[in-house]
Amino acid sequence: MILEWLFRGLEIAALAAAVYLLVGQEWRHGLVALAVVYAVTAVYILSVWSPGLAAVKLVTGWMAVAVLGAAQPAEGWRESPPPGWVGTAFHLVAAALVALLVYSVAPLMARYFPVSAPVMHGGLILAGMGLLHLGMSTRPFREVVALLTTLAGFDLLYTGVEQSILVAGVQSLITLGLALVGSYVITAPSMRTGEGQE
Amino acid sequence: MNAPLIWILFPLFFAFILWLVRWREGWVMRLGVVLCLLLALLAWLLPIGTGFRVFGNRWEIEPTLALAGRQLVVQNNDRPLLIFVYLIAAFWFGGSREARAHRFMIPYGLAVAALLLAALSVQPFLYAALLVELAVLLSIPLVAPPGKPVGTGALRYLIFQTFAMPFILLAGWALSAVEANPANTFFPLLAQIFLGVGFALWLAVFPFYAWMPLVAEEADPYPLGYLLMLLPTTFLLLGVRYINAVAWLKDLSALWEVLRLTGVVMILTAGGWAVFQRHLGRLFAYAVTIETGTSLLALSLNTPQSMETFAMLFLPRVLALALWALSASVMRSGGKGLRFEDLDRAAETFPFASAGLATAYLSLAGLPLLAGFPARFLLLEELATRAPLSAVLALAGTGGLLLSGFRVLAVLTGGYFGPREPRETPFQAILISVGVVVLILLGFLPRLLFPAMLGLVPAILMP
Numbered sequence: 001m002i003l004e005w006l007f008r009g010l011e012i013a014a015l016a017a018a019v020y021l022l023v024g025q026e027w028r029h030g031l032v033a034l035a036v037v038y039a040v041t042a043v044y045i046l047s048v049w050s051p052g053l054a055a056v057k058l059v060t061g062w063m064a065v066a067v068l069g070a071a072q073p074a075e076g077w078r079e080s081p082p083p084g085w086v087g088t089a090f091h092l093v094a095a096a097l098v099a100l101l102v103y104s105v106a107p108l109m110a111r112y113f114p115v116s117a118p119v120m121h122g123g124l125i126l127a128g129m130g131l132l133h134l135g136m137s138t139r140p141f142r143e144v145v146a147l148l149t150t151l152a153g154f155d156l157l158y159t160g161v162e163q164s165i166l167v168a169g170v171q172s173l174i175t176l177g178l179a180l181v182g183s184y185v186i187t188a189p190s191m192r193t194g195e196g197q198e
Numbered sequence: 199m200n201a202p203l204i205w206i207l208f209p210l211f212f213a214f215i216l217w218l219v220r221w222r223e224g225w226v227m228r229l230g231v232v233l234c235l236l237l238a239l240l241a242w243l244l245p246i247g248t249g250f251r252v253f254g255n256r257w258e259i260e261p262t263l264a265l266a267g268r269q270l271v272v273q274n275n276d277r278p279l280l281i282f283v284y285l286i287a288a289f290w291f292g293g294s295r296e297a298r299a300h301r302f303m304i305p306y307g308l309a310v311a312a313l314l315l316a317a318l319s320v321q322p323f324l325y326a327a328l329l330v331e332l333a334v335l336l337s338i339p340l341v342a343p344p345g346k347p348v349g350t351g352a353l354r355y356l357i358f359q360t361f362a363m364p365f366i367l368l369a370g371w372a373l374s375a376v377e378a379n380p381a382n383t384f385f386p387l388l389a390q391i392f393l394g395v396g397f398a399l400w401l402a403v404f405p406f407y408a409w410m411p412l413v414a415e416e417a418d419p420y421p422l423g424y425l426l427m428l429l430p431t432t433f434l435l436l437g438v439r440y441i442n443a444v445a446w447l448k449d450l451s452a453l454w455e456v457l458r459l460t461g462v463v464m465i466l467t468a469g470g471w472a473v474f475q476r477h478l479g480r481l482f483a484y485a486v487t488i489e490t491g492t493s494l495l496a497l498s499l500n501t502p503q504s505m506e507t508f509a510m511l512f513l514p515r516v517l518a519l520a521l522w523a524l525s526a527s528v529m530r531s532g533g534k535g536l537r538f539e540d541l542d543r544a545a546e547t548f549p550f551a552s553a554g555l556a557t558a559y560l561s562l563a564g565l566p567l568l569a570g571f572p573a574r575f576l577l578l579e580e581l582a583t584r585a586p587l588s589a590v591l592a593l594a595g596t597g598g599l600l601l602s603g604f605r606v607l608a609v610l611t612g613g614y615f616g617p618r619e620p621r622e623t624p625f626q627a628i629l630i631s632v633g634v635v636v637l638i639l640l641g642f643l644p645r646l647l648f649p650a651m652l653g654l655v656p657a658i659l660m661p
Contacts, residue, residue, distance in 0.1 A: 112384070140353050147360055154364045161371040166266035170328040174363075177335035181356065184338060184348070191344035 006043075007118035014040045014122050015099060018129030018149060022136070023091045027077035028069075034145060035065045037126060041152050044122045048115070048159045053168050057155070060172035064148065064179035071186040076141030091136060098128040115160030127153030144182035151175065201246045202263035202270035202319060205237060205280050209312040217305035227295050230304040234288035241280035246273060269321040276319065278653040279435070283428075286516055287311045290424045293520065296626045297420035297527035302339040307424055310337050314432040323443055324370030326436055327363045330400070334359040337429075340421040341413050351412030358399050358409055365396030373444060386446065393440065393447075394456070400433040401494075404463050407487050411475075414483035419530065423482070423523025427516055430490045434508075438497065458498035462591045464491030469598030478526055478536040478555070481602055485522075485562040488599055489515050495592060496577050499584060507577045509654040513647060514569035514640060518558040521633035525554030528630070532621045538605075543612030547621050552610040554630035556603070561637045563600040569640030572648065 017036040024030045038061025045054040083091065102124040110120050130150030137143050155171055212233055216226050244250065249258040263270045272280070291304050313333035317326035334356065342352040369392035375385040399406050414422060441448050468487035475481050489511070496508040526536060528551040534540055545552035561568040564575075574596070582589040622630075640647060 112388075134357065140348050140350075143353050143357065147357060151360070151364075158364075158367060162367075164267055166268050167325065167328065169266070170325075170332070174328065174331050174335065177332060178360075181335055181338050184342070185353075188339075188342060188344050189347045 007121075010040050010043055011118070011121050011125060014125050015129070018126060018133075019092070019095050021145060021149060022095055022129060022133045023083070023088050025078050025082060027073050030077055030145070031065050031069050034068070034148065035062055037149060037152055038062055038065065040122065041126070041156055044119050044156055045159050048119060049163060049168075053163075053165070056168060056172055060175050061152070064175050067176065067179040068145070068182050071183040073141045073182070073186045076139055076186045079138060079142075094132055094136070095129060098132050099125065102128050113157065113160065115157060119156055119160060123153045123156035125153065126150070126156065129153075140185045141182055144178060144185060148175065148178050148182070151178065199257065200260045200263050201272035201276075202316070204240065204259070205272055205284075206270060206312050206316045206319070207263075209233065209237065209308055213305045213309035213312065216308065217302075220301045220305055223301050224295065226301070226304050227291060230291040230308055231288050234284045234291060234308070238281045238284040238288065241277045241284065246277065248274070268325055270316060270319050271321050272315075272319050275656045278656075279318070280315070282512070282654060283311055283315060286427065287424075289516070290420075290427075290520060293524050293629055294420060296623070296629055297524050298531035299418060299420040299527065300339075300343045300345075302344065303421045303424070306336050306339050307421065309333075310340070310425070311428060314428060318432060318435055318439070322370070323436075323439055324366060324373070327366035327370075327396070330432070330436075331360060331363045333429075337425050340425050341417045343418050343421070346416075349412070349416035351409055351414070351416045354409035355413050358402070358406055362396045362399035365392045365399065369393040369396055376446070390447075390450075390453075397433065397437055398460075401430055401437075401490055402487065403460055403490075403494075404467050404487075407464075407468070407483075410483035410487060411471075411477075411480040414479035415477055415536075417479075419479060419482065419526035419536070420523045422479075423519050423526075426483075426486045427519045430486065430493075431512060431515075434490070434493050434497070438508075454498045454500050457494050458585060458588055461491045461494035461498060462588045462595075464488065464494065465592045465595030467595070469595030471598075472602040473598045475602060476538040478538075478541065478606070481559070481606065482522060482526070485559065485599060486519070488595060489562065491595070492574065492577065492592070495581060495588070499577075499580055501580070504577070504580055505655055506652055507573050507580070509651045510573040510576070510648045512654065513651050514561060514573065514637070517569060517633060517637055517640070518561040521554050521630065521637065522558035522562070524626075524633065525551040525558065525630055528622055528626050529555075538609045541609050543610070545610045545612070550622050550627040550630040553634055556607050556610060557634045557637050559603045559606055560600070561641070563603045564596050565600060565603070567638070567641040569637040569644075571641050572644035 013036060017033040017040065020033040021030055021037070024033065038058055041061065042054045042058035045057050102121065106117065106120050106124055109124070110117050113120065115123070127150050130146050130148075130153055133146035133149060134143055137146055151174070158171075216230060220226055244259055246259045247261045249256050251257070261271055261273045287308060291307065294303050310333045313329050313336065317329035317333065320326050320329060338348075338352060338356060341355055342348040369389050372385050372389035372392055376382070376389055379385065397403070402410050410426075441453070447453060465488050468484040468491065472481055472484040472488075475484065493508055493511055496504050496511060529541070529544060529548050530536060532548060532551075534544055534548065557568065561570040564570045578589050578593060581592065
């Protein structure tokens, strides 16, 4: 019973963080939301993997957030033009539709896919919201964040399939690599190009 | 000694060293070329898995490296592939200074090549998806150079290639489920769908190639050419390995039909779009798409001869793409844009680069007596006997590319060669001339180098 409530709480936290990533225009809060996504993912993974591997996921996720934060992506985060309340409402309705879709297809997928129902819900929420964010965003930096959210969801789903240390390690490397790409997106225009400039 | 250590991990480490000293562009280029040539030479000289003697001492290069329960396996049959990849890298890096490629080109390019080789050699093979994703992440500075905003094309490239990874990994899960429950009919279907979508995203199959023209419009042609040559080649080889490794997949007649249909659609749509383009970069992207489609057509025939044709297609492709990328880079670094209006009568000031562009493009389009023609001719001949309609459609698509090639020629020359003030350096002119001569020579004398490419066939067919 307690576990069930815990997983409900995790689903709500994942959904709230993903929705903030979708509609939020303040980069610091956005990165906190991404950190929450990785924390939720790590707690879910605890139910499948050893605490050590879950900690690896958490630490690499938070490192990714730190890498993104170090780039100071204020401009890269804000949508231009700002969505306004109509745009935000539209984003929220779309998010609600994705959530509905997730809760509709999760039981069917759980029949074939070897993960528990709560992990399936968490994974699908993150992957679905990440995809929605990817489709709706016009800013390259936000697209990288959306990709990170989507992959966090997929990583969660994939925990039931593969529990190899190497795979977990490479997935963590990919998370960090994507964060570095996000950072590159922000810093590339101001980077110097030629020989002897440093 | 260990083969994956020599040909995968050492180049990766060396790429990191080159990255550390990336501001010394001249030295980075020289070191990169020397290392790649050395690795190709070692692959040529040293047998893998069997002992050999050096100065009286017996040595043996182990083919396998175990990593946390998985293995990297580089076998003796892989040697032609190693030679091929590292020669391409050396060839490309060698021209990077003349092409004014940015400083990330060689360190990241070397790392990408090593990671793609790792993807080709990892066992179980489905983990290749993770290594390919790492290569894609490292390739971002190649498509989005420093000093410029990262464009939509680079982002789309990242997104499409990243989405391939989950599909391929899930295909691995579905395939293992098939092995566990051979009577189940759902999992084979699921595996086919996942593999199909994953490879379609990787290979930028229609309709997933939208990012290619975009990225080709934004990126520097030289690093992009390297990437667009290396990635599809690796994915095609991975595809062949997957097919050979999964016995029931190979027996599916529908698979070959789908491959043929995909190849024809890619050639036809890309050829059709090419006719309407007014940007050399976008034309380059469509030419690459047609090349991938042609390779898929060769695979779809599934005969020993078609596999030889599949291997033969690589060499003219590499040469033509390199020549194209170098020539376009020379023009770009000389202040010319790649839009047709910027290239008006460019042959007057860039005679060699214009000749290089035109020859490379016409070779990619399969114009007779150029390097791209013999392999295409063999392919279309065989295809015509098996599926005449597919052959006609493929020919029509290639015709579109050829048509736009003549348009490029018209734009570059403007029908007039007046007094000119060349803006190419002598070394640029020499490099481009060598490329043009080799492409023409291969067209006239296909037996000169194509037999060497047949050495790749055992490496390609290896599960």
